[in-house]
Amino acid sequence: MAGSHVDVHVTRGEDGTILIAADPAPGRAEDGSGPDFARAVLDVAGAVLSWPVREEPGLPMAEVHDVGRAQQWLWALYGERTAAAVHACVAGEPAGVRVTADVTALAGAAARLGFGHWAARWWPASYVDGIPALEPDVLGLELAALTHWCQQLFGDFNDFDDFAGFNGFGDGHVGHDGHDRFGGRPDDCVAELIEDHQAALDPLIQWWRAAPQSADTARHLESVLRLLDDAADGAGLDGQALRRLRAALEQHRPAGTTVDLGALFVRHDGYALAAGDPLVTGGRVIARGSGTNDWRRYPPGFVDASETAVSWTARALGARRQIEVEIVAHIAAPVAGAPLVAEVRVNGGRRNRVPLARRDDVWTGRADLDPQGPAGAVPPRFEVGVLLPGFDPGPGGPEDRADRDAIRALVRRRLATAAQPLTYDGSPHDASSGPFLAEIAAVAAATEEDY
Structure with a gap:
């Protein structure tokens, strides 16, 4: 390019x-x-x-x-x-x-860095759709390396001191485009990225030193690791993981033995779809269906990105009408402390919010139905979505479904590419649309997990 x-x-x-x-x-x-x-x-x-x-x-x-x-x-x-x-x-x-x-070369690297931030925010990880999640520490370290290489794009980090206290869950920095950034930090926080994601340093070193599938992958890994070492040195960072990185880079990379990349990055959290007991309240079922899963209405890592992740059942219990909502949780979803809610609208009436709680691999909640809204719909017409109050920009239009499908198709193509040998010249701007290390690792880990 x-x-x-x-x-x-x-x-x-x-x-x-x-x-x-x-x-x-x-x-x-x-x-x-x-x-x-x-x-x-x-x-x-x-x-x-x-x-x-x-x-x-x-x-x-x-x-x-x-x-x-x-x-x-x-x-x-x-x-x-x-x-x-x-x-x-x-x-x-x-x-x-x-x-x-x-x-220019900087344009290629900037495009890759921009896509990496997009992936950290919008990657449609879905157990239901078989799209593996990206390991956030692996992606975070490659973003740190790319940011260091693209440092000419950024001003003085002191311009952004106000964001030092951000807690990492989407309640802080909102960019000029109106949506939250990766980790809520400005896009040039190399030192914070390294410190927050250094848990992946040792696995990346092991991957590089063992024997990647191709010499191109080894060059890709080495480029990232050397940029991280240079960035950490320039920022005055220290620690055992960074010292091990420097020691590894000072040695010649041995031929090494093979490494089980899937086992190196597989999650061991026992996530299994529909592991919990079904939500049953009795009564007569009057309607059931799937809701809308608009990715913009909650932070990353909360909800499975599948279009069918939101389901609901309406029941009649005597004269009462009650709705039960089940939403497939993201593999990294918080267990407590997240006020996720379902938004329910019946027959075009006002929107009612149903508090949700994490139970095993699903968010669940139930509430009595609001009787308001135009009468006479048989069966009643339900609109159900999921959101995080305070984060939500409001529901999108009906055309967003096609856009989400297009993003899923894009991600599937990238994962297919990540499963193939990498062509890479060792520079961070080469093949700016090519796979990130986190994508390569995700493909390998998916074979070890129940996808």
Whole structure:
């Protein structure tokens, strides 16, 4: 990709924001990129970069709100002509111009980093659909390595001290695109990523030192590990795992014995679908069905991403009407302390919320039905969804189902690619649409788990 050229439009908005977008002309942000979960987004110095994840990675669309801070990376990402056009727009003439941008090495690495943040937030892990979850520590370390390589994109970390107390569950930083970032931290927190995810260092070292399936995988691993070592050294980080990393890198990698990659990253948490007792309250069943599973309405790691994860049963108990809701939990879902709720609407009436509790592998809850709403529907019409109050942006449109299906298809293609030998030249920007280490590990671990 690096070394090619793309025509871009550089325009100035009424609020002074500079927009850089490849063909088609501005408007793509609203019409071309789809819902939040179909876009990869990266917060950089003075701007927000975004890519549609279902397209081949290329130059991002940029919304530049601080040209002074963005100057450190504009030329390196888009080339000299684009940087000059941005300055011309800031000066007021012209209001918009079309120029030829360079597709640089930094553009490839940025696209990969943006997709990695997307995967950390939107990866549709589903036990029901057979889509394995990504190991968050493996993904977190590769994001740290990529961020270190892309450091030119980011400003001074001190700009983001306000987020130091974030607890990691989606209640903090909301980016310019309106959705929560990976771990809630700004996109350049290399030291925090390393510290939070260093549990994967030893398995990655073992994978690299043993004998990966291909020399290309070994080069990929070594590139990530060396970037992590350099980033940790620059940040003044220390600890036994980081010392073992440095010692391993100072030695020549031995031919090694084979390693069971699936066993190295398999989860041992006893998760099994429908392990608990069914939720039964008696009474006569008057309706049952599946609800809507809108990924935007709860943080990652709460609910299985399958379209059929939300199910409900309505019962008649004498004169009362009661609804029971079951939602398949994500493998990493919190057991307690998460006020997840189901939202129930009957016959177009008001939306009622049903508190949910984690029971084994499902979220469950029940409530009496609200009698409000247009009468006369036989059988009654139910709308059921799942959300986390305070996180929820509101339900999406009916077209979102097709977008979610398209994301599942994208992820299945990536997992199929991850199962094949990797072609990699050792640089972090190579094959920016290629598999992450976490994807390769997920494929291997899925063969050890009950998927």
